[in-house]
Amino acid sequence: MFDLKKILRPHILTLTPYASARDEYEGTEGIFLDANENPLGSITPEAYNRYPDPYQWALKKKLAAIRKVDVKQIFLGNGSDEAIDLLIRATCSPQSDEVILLPPTYGMYEVSASINDVRMVKVPLTPDFQIDLPNVLKAINAKSKLIFLCSPNNPTANLLKAEDIVIILQHFPGLVVVDEAYIDFAPDHTFVNKLNEFPNLVVMQTFSKAWGLAGLRLGMAFASEEIIRILNKLKSPYNINTLTQELVERSIATVEAKDQMVAQILQDKQLLKKELLQLPIVQHIYPSDANFLLVKVTDARAMYQHLIDDKIIVRDRSKVILCENCLRITVGTAAENHKLIQRMRTFKAPTEAL
Ligand SMILES: *Cc1c(COP(=O)(O)O)cnc(C)c1O
Numbered sequence: 594m595f596d597l598k599k600i601l602r603p604h605i606l607t608l609t610p611y612a613s614a615r616d617e618y619e620g621t622e623g624i625f626l627d628a629n630e631n632p633l634g635s636i637t638p639e640a641y642n643r644y645p646d647p648y649q650w651a652l653k654k655k656l657a658a659i660r661k662v663d664v665k666q667i668f669l670g671n672g673s674d675e676a677i678d679l680l681i682r683a684t685c686s687p688q689s690d691e692v693i694l695l696p697p698t699y700g701m702y703e704v705s706a707s708i709n710d711v712r713m714v715k716v717p718l719t720p721d722f723q724i725d726l727p728n729v730l731k732a733i734n735a736k737s738k739l740i741f742l743c744s745p746n747n748p749t750a751n752l753l754k755a756e757d758i759v760i761i762l763q764h765f766p767g768l769v770v771v772d773e774a775y776i777d778f779a780p781d782h783t784f785v786n787k788l789n790e791f792p793n794l795v796v797m798q799t800f801s802k803a804w805g806l807a808g809l810r811l812g813m814a815f816a817s818e819e820i821i822r823i824l825n826k827l828k829s830p831y832n833i834n835t836l837t838q839e840l841v842e843r844s845i846a847t848v849e850a851k852d853q854m855v856a857q858i859l860q861d862k863q864l865l866k867k868e869l870l871q872l873p874i875v876q877h878i879y880p881s882d883a884n885f886l887l888v889k890v891t892d893a894r895a896m897y898q899h900l901i902d903d904k905i906i907v908r909d910r911s912k913v914i915l916c917e918n919c920l921r922i923t924v925g926t927a928a929e930n931h932k933l934i935q936r937m938r939t940f941k942a943p944t945e946a947l
Pocket of ligand 1: 671672674675699746747772774798800801802807810811812
């Protein structure tokens, strides 16, 4: 049986969190002389002189309805990156406990583990970018506290097989983090509806991709109430600013606007893929369930430079394991995609140019 107490670092269990002024009195009406704020207002036209709600209840209520979870199963962070860091800090003692990573995948898991001086065990994905289940199961030991599964995965763009994720949820002793940053592009495949089935599941999502709010920095983690309570204990008290809370709370009602953009991007992705495949220098395009394509070309480094010379910036992933000669290309607007194709067409391999 999963027991969160056995997964947490001992001092986290007994930690007394910072009690903010707004923790001690939760009403919204009154004369607030408790937080050393400026009573006169702000230097800006709009007033931001009051500290934000530390637990973002108004926003979470709306989000809970959309994602069909309890408000207490939601954590909001300053980007998903905050949740990644808190999960590592909550569970892994430096130089002792282990995080399992499945490269090629999102770079922040490794960076965050490194910052925290936490050991990483890497079990590469299979050549078709799926979980190498036998080797993942072999890598699990008493020190395994976290495993990060990114689905759809970055930079490979594909969903991981749900059956494999379920097997890991059943066998992994620690927390299983399913990073669904791109799930709005493949919404039927979310694990959010499995929270009540698996007490060790943490699902991360973000407003940075499909919702078009990367600049606001707002990430979500969905998990059991028990896990969310720990994340809340560790986070900085006012981690989501007032502007972000208000703006997203107001906009979240317009899920349709997001869905429309997603439909547009998915349609443009198909067009882009078709046009890329007609280029002789494109060797392969991997299956994509996200808003980007992983494209294998004849010479990724040279192509990257050729595009840069025309101020078209893609991501060179050719140094990443299993991604030799691969570029990660985000689907742009129709006009941007068109310019990309035109520029790629004028590419001459360095040897041909001689
Ligand atoms: C973009 C991305 C995120 C989002 O991070 P934010 O900090 O919320 O912007 C998370 N995970 C993956 C795999 C991503 O590609």
